[in-house]
Amino acid sequence: MPEPTASVCMAIDIGSNTLRVVVARCSATDFEILAADEALVRIGESVNATDTISPEKQALTISVLKKFQALAKEFEAQTTLAIATEAIRKATNRADFLQAIQRETGIEVHCIGGDVEATLTFYGATYAVNKLPQPPSQFGVMDMGGGSTELILAKNAQISWHTSLPIGSGWLHDRYLQSDPPTADDQSTARAFLRTYLTGLNIKSFPSVLFVTGGSANSLLLLSQRAFKLDDSVSILTYEDLLRCEGLLWALPAEEIARRYQLDVQRARIIAAGALILTAVLETFHLKEIHISSFGIREGLAMVYCREGEQWLQRAQQQAQVSQQTSQQLIADRELMDSTVTYHDDFVSTGRRLFQERAETMLSWRDEVLSQEDSEAVHKMRVASRRLRAVMDAYQSVCDPQKFKVAYQQVRELADILGPARDTDVMIENLHRQSENVSLAQQQGCEWLIQQLTNYRQEHQRKMEQYLQSLKDKAFLRRVMACLPEEEAIHGKG
Template sequence: MPAPTERIACIDVGTNTALLLVADLEPATGRIVTVDHRQTIVRLGQKVDEHRMIHPEALERLKACMTEYRKLCSELEVRRIIAAGTSALRDAANRDEIIGAVKGATGIEIRCISGDEEAVLTFFGAVAGLPEVPEPFTVIDIGGGSTEIIMGTVEQVASAVSMNIGSVRMTERFCTSIPPSAEEFEAAKKEIDRNLARSLPPFFAGRQQVFGVAGTLTTIAQVCMGDRHFDVAKVQGYQLEYSAVHQLLERLRAMTLDEIAALGIPEGRADVFTMGTLILRQFMRMLGVGTVTVSIQGLRYGMAQQELQRLRNRS
C-alpha cells in the first residue's frame, strides 16, 4: 500500500537569507507539490568571514525568523520540519551555540551540512519536477558565503565544487563603499577569477545547459526583465543571457546603494547585489556560457526530494 501524502517544511538557513518551502510529498506519484514558500533576509553571515563567529544581532534575527516560520508551519499543519545551515554556520566557531539557541527558542533543529552535501542537494533540487532536462547539465548556486557549481544527470552528480566566494563574503572582504572603487572592484574580480580558474575545467562538458538558483540569480532575472517586484511565474525558467548580465554589472558598479535599491532590490540584498552579479558574470565569461536558465528551486527542493525518496523506500 503506497504511503499517504505527507506535508513537510524545508528551511535553508543561508548566509544572507533563510528560505522556507512547505510542500506536500506524494510518494505514489513522486511529486512535490508546493504549498507555500517564504524568504527572509537575516544576514546570518554578518562579519563571519572576518571574525568566524555568528554575531549576537544575527542570532536574534534568525530566532525571530524561525519563530515566524514555526508559526506558519503550525497554521499549515506541517508534520515535519527539516532545516539545513550552510556557509555561515560552517565557518562559525560558535555554530553549536547558535544551533542550540535556535532549538531552545523555536524547537527547530538546524543541521549544519557540508559544502559537498549542499551542492548535491541543490543540484537535484534545481530540476526537481522539470520535464525533459537536457543532459549533462550544470547548476550554479551563488549564495552569500559560498558558490556551488555542480554537473551531472538527473540520476547522478559527475562533478561538484563549493568555493568560498559569495555575495556577502566578497562585499565584506573587498568593498568599503558602494559603489566600490575601481581598485576594490578589480581586487574582488581577481579573487573570483582565481577561484573559478581552479574549479571550472571539469564543467566545460556541461556548459550547454546551465541552471541558476538562489536569490542572486532570481533577483538578477527580475531586474533584467525590468520588474520592480518579484514574480515567481515570470522568473521561473527565465533565460538570462550573458549580454544582459554584463550590461547590468556595468550599471551596478557605478551605482549608489539608494540607486540599487530603487531597481526593486530588497533591503539586505541591495548592498551585496553588485558582487553577486560579478560572480555570475565571471562564471559565464570564463566557462563560455551564453544563457543561464533561472530556477526558483534549489537546496529546499533537494531536501524535499530526499525526504520523498525516503518515504517511497519506506513504502
C-alpha cells in the same frame, strides 16, 4: 492531485545571506509547494568580520524561524526540517548558535557539509529541469549562496562531478566591494580574484547549459525584468544582460537601486557581487547564458525527506559519497590524473610569479608615500595591497596554512594603516571643492573641519611612516613567497 498518503512538511535553509522556507505537500511520487518565504539576515556578514555569529544575528535568526513556524502551523505541516550551510559551518560559536535555536524554537538544525549541500541542491534544481519540454542530457547546476557556491555537473540526470567553493555573493561583497556603489578599483580587485580562482578549478569540459539557483541570481533576474524590460516569462540571463546589470549596479547606490526597482536594500547591496561571480563563470567556461531557477536546496531537502523519511540525512550523505566516487572515477577513466598534477604544478608556478609581482608592486610605492610628493601614492599602494590579497585569497588552498596566516595578516595590517590616510585625503579634497560654492559662514565651517582633518592626517602620517620604515622588503617578500611550495618541491627536484 496529491496522493492520499502525502504529508505536509516545512523545509528551512539557514544560509549565509538568507533564511528560506518552503512548505510542501509531498509523497514519494508527488510534490506540491504550498507556501514559501524568506528573510535576509546576513549571518555571513558577522562571521566574515569576527568568525562568530553575533548575538544580534542569532536573535534575528530565532525571530525569523518563529515566523516560519507560524507559516507551518497555518498549513498544518507535520514535519519540520532545517539545515545550515557555509557561514554556520565556519562560525567558531556554531554549537552555541544551534543549541540556542533548538532551545528557543524546538527546531533541530543540521549543519551539513558542502557535499551534502551540493546533493540536496541538485535534487531541488533538477525538479525544475525535469519540467522542461526537452531536458538536456548534460547540464550544470550552480547554487550561488552568500558564503559558498555549489557547482555540480550532471549527465543523464545523475551527478558526475561536484564541488563546494568557499565563495559567495555575501563573502565577495564583504571582502572586496564595501563601497556603495563599488569603485572601479574594487571591481578590478574582485575580478582578479575570481579569474584566478576559477581558472584554478581546472575543469576540462563544461556543459553548455547551466542552471543557477540562489537569492542573488533570482534578484538579478528580477532586476533585469524591471530595469531592462526583460520578458517576465523568460528565466534566462545572457552575458549581455549581466553586463547591463553590472553597469547599473556600479552607477547607483544600493538605496537608489532598491527604490527604483522594488528590491530589498540589503539584497541590492550584495547583488553586484553576485553579478561579478556569474559573469566570471560565463567568461571562464565560455557560456553565453544561464538559466535561473527558483528551486534549490530547500526543495531538495523536502523531496529527499518525502522519499527517505527519517533517514533523509543518511541517504543524502550516502548519495554525496557515491557522487564523489563517480567524480573521481570519471577523472581516472579519462586518464586525467597526470595532467591534473601537471596543471597543479603550473598553477602553483603561476602563483609564485603573481605573488612576487604583486608584492613588489605594492612595495614600490613606499618611498613615494613617505615623501608625500604624490597625493595619489597612498591610494596606489593601498590598491596594490588589496590586489595582493586577492591573489593570496585565490591561492590559499595550496598554501602552507601557518605561513599564509602570518603573511596575510601583515598585508592586511598594511591595508588597514593606509586606509584611514586615503579616506581622510578624499574627505579633505571633497571639502575643498564644496567650500567653493557655499556661503561665507559655511566656508568657515568647512575650513574648520578641513583643519581638524589635516591635523588628524598629519598625526596618522607619522604612524604610517613608522610602520612603513619598519617594513623590510626582502623579509616581507620571503614571508609572502614562503606561503607557496618551492619550485624544487613542485617539480620533484633536490
